Amino acid sequence: MRNKFLIVGGIVVILSWALGYFLKTDWWIPSLFTLVYALGIHNVTQKRHAILRNFPVLGYFRYFFEMISPEMQQYFIERETDGKPFPRNQRSAVYRRAKNISDTVPFGTQLEINQRKYEGIKHSIYAKSPSDELPRILVGNGQCRQPYNASLLNISAMSFGSLSDRAVLSLNRGAKKGKFYHNTGEGGISPYHLEAGGDLVWQIGTGYFGCRDAEGKFSPELFSEKAALPNVKMIEIKLSQGAKPGHGGVLPGVKNTPEIAQIRHVTPGMTIISPPGHSAFSDASGLLKFVQQLRDLSEGKPVGFKLCIGDTAEFEEICSQMNKLEIFPDFITIDGAEGGTGAAPPEFSDGVGMPLEPALIFVNRTLKKYGVRDKIRMIASGKVLTALDILRALAMGADMCNNARGFMFSLGCIQALRCNSNACPTGVATQDKMLIKGLDITDKSERVYHFHKNTLRTCNELIAASGRTSYSQVDASMFMRGDEFEHLSDQYFPDILKVSE
Incomplete structure (x- = not known):
């Protein structure tokens, strides 16, 4: 055009x-x-x-x-x-934070509050002054030789191929400046992940892109070569994702350029469909042995896995095998069924998998039940967009959060829903060179940096408003919900309720 x-x-x-x-x-x-x-x-x-x-x-x-x-x-x-x-007030807040302008709005509350559905933070009369220091979390248990000090908020998995080269480079430059990590997605490590020098979490999916042999199987030699890169701080095994749990990822042939095919070790021009499951293991003990194998091949870097909870008995079996084999992942990323920026069949995106809130509660309780919670960091991923979302996830057991949607908005995504057609008008999710040229790396990387920084500053302000002084004090008691209002109304205004009925 x-x-x-x-x-x-x-x-x-x-x-x-x-x-x-x-x-x-x-x-x-x-x-x-x-x-x-x-x-x-x-x-x-x-x-x-x-x-x-x-x-x-x-x-x-x-x-x-x-x-x-x-x-x-x-x-x-x-x-x-x-x-x-997507809620307009939340999307507007992301754009304002990414552009580093005030995210306050005039004329007070802009929506009609439904007290039955309302959820918010209980502020304190004795509010504190917010901290200027952005929170960080150490990842790595006793079996890890290279622990990583991570930010509370990081970029969730989005592959080069799904995203353009300029989008990936912008994300990584922002991550470098803000000192937070950038998850590569299952598409492998590209030159655009490495150019800026930002911290990476290398995601290994079922296709083993970037570390696969000629038959598509896992290659220990190729893995150890890339895992040794100083940018790679952690390794994440992708079991499933919130957008389509139990369904492999898809790279349309129109987006599978020769450059991308070389990075992934596949044939260019072909539509690449990742298998629904891994070939390197087929049960809980196999998964944990694979975790240990990757930890050894990476010289002791933190290794974990990502999943959307489905059959809860399978996750309990993984926890049981941890104690039996004495192999403990350094982190587990829990993806909610409502999350995910990837394209998926509607039935998968709308009807498969457990939402983030019950999933976090379940995983947290199960890890404690098997006595392994202190060895494993929990990472929440699934529409964790705003500061309020982050604190809610922490209250349900998470240690830190990943986000894709907010960083996509920072790049200029307008949710045109053309990601899989190679016609993204903003140049974010396309391999069309003419459209990609519209995305300015310098401007967008600054927006990525500012969105991260301003979101975490708002987290600090919310914690201070609740009268707390540290993230370790964040728990469910910070929040109020609509059913509490109904209880209060029942207790103090019973006659009014009877009249209204």
């Missing part, structure tokens, strides 16, 4: 001036074309808005409709999310 505008627009401007000269028409028509063309050139050269860089002049229509009313903005969001909009 950008090149077509420059070529066609230039021809139109020249023709309009030529016709004006020969036909002796009014000069306002060619002047108007010239002004529009000049505006388009400005759009193409500016670096803050990928939509305007890729769709000069036409991109203003979207911003105009979003500007004139919140209702029209909501209309666009609903169109982009198949009638299931």
Whole structure:
């Protein structure tokens, strides 16, 4: 679109001036074309808005409709999310934090509070002053020789292939500056993960991309070679993901470029479907032995696994085998069924797997039941977008959080839902070189950095508002829910309730 505008627009401007000269028409028509063309050139050269860089002049229509009313903005969001909009107030907060501008809004609360569904933090009359220090968590038990001091909030798994090279590089630059980690996703480690020098969690999926042999099996030699990279701080075995638990990942053939195929050790141009399960193991003991194998091959770096909880008996069996084999993963990433940025069949995304809240509670209680909770860090992943989401996850047992959606918004994602068609208009989730050029790495990496920093600062402010002084004091007692209001109403206003009935 950008090149077509420059070529066609230039021809139109020249023709309009030529016709004006020969036909002796009014000069306002060619002047108007010239002004529009000049505006388009400005759009193409500016670096803050990928939509305007890729769709000069036409991109203003979207911003105009979003500007004139919140209702029209909501209309666009609903169109982009198949009638299931991400909460506008949360999405707006992400954009403001990413742009490092005030995320306060005028005129107080912007939504009608439903007291039955309401959930919030119990503030204290004796609020504290918030800390300026951003929280960090040490990952690595006694079986780990290279523990990693991680940030409380990090970038969740998104592969190069699903994302563009500029998107990956922007994320990693932001992670480098903010000192938090960037999960590679199951697509393997690309040059764009390494160029900026940001910390990486290398995710090993069922396709073993980047460490697979000619038959698609796990290759210890290739793994140990890449695991030795200084950028790689931890290794995560992906068992399942919230978007489609029990279903393998998909890289459409149109996005499988020769460069991506070389990184993944696959044939270019083919649609790559990861197997639903691992070939390196098939039971709980096999999983834990694989954890130990990867720990040995990586010279003692922290190793864990990621899963969306399904059959709870299977997770209990894993915990039982930990004690039997005396092999303990350094961390477990719990993905909620409501999470995931990957494309998936609707039945999988909507009807398979356990949501994050009960999953965190279950995993936390089960690890304690088997006496291994103190050896393992719990990482929450699944629409953990805002500071409130982070504290809620910590209250349910998590030690730290991963997020994909918020960092996607920081890159400029508008939820156009064209990720799997290679036509992402912002250049975030495409391999189309013309669209990718619209994404400015310098600008977007700063937004990634600011979103992380400002979100954690808000976490500090919320903890202080609740009268607490550290993250170790975060628990369920910090939160209030609608059923508490009903209990209070029942207790103090029984007559009013009877009348209303």
